[in-house]
Amino acid sequence: MSRIFEMRDVTFAHHGGPVKVMDNFSIAVEEGSRTAILGANGAGKTTMFYTLTGVYRPQEGEVLFRGEPIEYTKEGLTKVRSEVAVVLQNPDEQMFCSLVEEDVAFGPLNLGVDRDEVEQRVDKALRDVRMSDFKKRPLQQLSGGQRKRVAIAGALAVHPEVMIMDEPTAGLDPQASMEVIELAEKLHLQGITVLISTHDVDLAYGWADAVNVLRKGKMVFSGTSEEFYSDAENVHLCGLLSPATFNMNREVSDINGISPSPYPRNVSSFLAKFGGGQKAGRVFCVSCNEGDIGDRYEQAVREAGEDAKIGIYGTDTRYALTGKRVDYYFDGIDSCFSEAVLGRDSILFYDSVYEPLLKEQADTLKGFGSDVGREVIQ
Amino acid sequence: MTQTLLEAENICFSYEKKDGNVLDNVSLRIGKNVKTALLGANGAGKSTLFSILNALNRPGEGRVLYNGEPISYRKKDILRMRSEVSILFQNPNDMLFRPNVEQDVAFGPTNLKLPRDEIEKRVDDALFAVGMSEYKKSPTMKLSYGQRKRITLAGVLAMHPQVLIMDEPTAGLDPQMAYEVMEIAEQLHCTGVTVIMSSHDTDLTYSWADEIHVMQHGRCQYSGAPEEFYADKAAVYRAGLLSPSVFLMNEGLSSIGKVEREPFPRTQTQMSAKIANNRSGKFGTLHILEVSQDTDITSLIGEKGLEGLSTGIYGMAARRAHDFSKPAIDFMYNGPENCTMKCMAGKDSVLVCDPIMTDSARKSAEFINEGGYGDIRIDVIRQ
Missing domain, CATH: 3.40.50.300 (P-loop containing nucleotide triphosphate hydrolases)
Incomplete structure (x- = not known):
């Protein structure tokens, strides 16, 4: 760079x-x-x-x-x-x-x-x-x-x-x-x-x-x-305080006698570090280009099951899903990957531009021992 | 039953008739000495609701009761009420009128016609509380935003309000600075003041408030304990809020049986304690060392044989005493939480504490002991 x-x-x-x-x-x-x-x-x-x-x-x-x-x-x-x-x-x-x-x-x-x-x-x-x-x-x-x-x-x-x-x-x-x-x-x-x-x-x-x-x-x-x-x-x-996630990781790692590294920076990686161990669930991924969802909401719910939690990331998608059942309106990536870490399937609707963030998050979680599968809904 | 101190009854309010209601049939009760977040x-x-509770604005419909009595809006009664119910505005520039810091902080108490000595003492105490003693003679114009914010806080503290x-x-x-403000809010709570606070920082209010009221489009949609509200994801979304991260972590971990859902952890320390599995079974002692503002902290620690332990500081008297002799302190911020965490990790710690804050300082350690996550001995050393 x-x-x-x-x-x-x-x-x-x-x-x-x-x-x-x-x-x-x-x-x-x-x-x-x-x-x-x-x-x-x-x-x-x-x-x-x-x-x-x-x-x-x-x-x-x-x-x-x-x-x-x-x-x-x-x-x-x-x-x-x-x-x-x-x-x-x-x-x-x-x-x-x-x-x-x-x-x-x-x-x-x-x-x-x-x-x-x-x-x-x-x-x-x-x-x-x-x-x-x-x-x-x-x-x-x-x-x-x-x-x-x-x-x-x-x-x-x-x-x-x-x-x-x-x-x-x-x-x-x-x-x-x-x-x-x-x-x-x-x-x-x-x-x-x-x-x-x-x-x-x-x-x-x-x-x-x-x-x-x-x-x-x-x-x-x-x-x-x-x-x-x-x-x-x-x-x-410097007039600062350290972030909550950083503190909690350091404290719990210290007591449990494990290394503070890798460092979780969000809820899903924190859960992977301290609540992991079970087989990870899948994230059903629905990429929406300019809010175009078509009938994929119904399709995703069919494939993932009625119990699967539904998350959103991105403004266009949030608009497009107005009126539908949604569990995580904001921060859907972290929330859906949290579900997966805890062993449950979930559905993530996102603006297509954010595709690389999903990969980034999946790779991060691998570093915490949680191998989250992604299923693409076309 | 908690006694209701301030009550809004079916309040409707609009700034201008044609713009419609900013507040639409709002009813809520604020309990005496209940830590309340809006x-x-x-x-x-x-902010509009605050202006109604403080009688700055008069509702179009409905009424406000203070101590069970409707506000009369007669000038004399309003002045008396405002000497007890103080408001700290979001924008400090709305509150500073006097040319220098000292005069500005003295403005309220002077209006209360207090004796000169008393005013002087209140101004000094309030400026110390907000860490601005050295700016006493400074012109308010020259201060930064953060400094002005602290001066306005000093101004309301000097009023010794019943409700803030x-x-x-x-x-x-x-x-x-944000932490310091929260510690001041806790100190006021411990001295019996009813503190009501609005904030966009849901993590912060979650760790502090006992009761929340949620406003949405001019209506009060929820009043009660925070957990019941945050568990309703659709309601959280409609209100424009997000759930606190400690709440989300606890929900996640309890859903797979890693931890029990209740008791709900409100702070980082409480969450960490629930997760941590201290296999050694060895827990430290939390020495809460009560001090007055004249205490020589270093000698007292020596006298009690507590040298060499991690130390934290908590509350106004303790900060005063620290300011006087400047002993080395490990945790100037989040003292109770950090000291408790040391005990979780099997080490003893000393919290130098304002006696009035002792009950507040024990909270996380008691949460840990009562939940069975640890066995921290709490040793309160009184003078």
């Missing part, structure tokens, strides 16, 4: 003042990675995002995009911003238009995308964030959570290569947060680099490939979550 |  972003020994102070908000700061972000940025309030996460995208120009050090130093000229910055979309923590800071559709169209129009194409992108982006019904609404009538989703749609409409989201789930209810994660996974599967800053260590633990931890304007850790959380003192100094 | 999706009506309503108190806070 190549590095899409890099910062080398960057120092930044607002207006060149005495307080270094970023202090001899270095980071490398791999192209296509799922990268989490962690740190206490005031550690410098937001400043780092502004510096990466050229909004702030550091006094010392350099910022590289695709291996080239950012040029702080109009052309140079346009180049970065045509490929990098940022969703700010407070959506009001990036909304300028009065109507939802105008706001989502703002980015692509600015980049010179033609009107028809923009129209399509706006519709698609609003559907991805479940805001299609609000297309013609004034922004000021929307709630905080809704505005946040419009801001994400605006970023999607740019078709970025890198998506940066600053605290994307803050203030969102649990299902809306889960939709943001589904979206982040979709972008990842499309090859887009996704950077998320968050205070939700449990969420980051389940999602990220790499974590970068900031403290008082310095980068104090880059690597895997487990390596970071194993150093309790550093976790403490 | 859950629901964005826009379900949680907290709207998303941990939103936007980093994990340690």
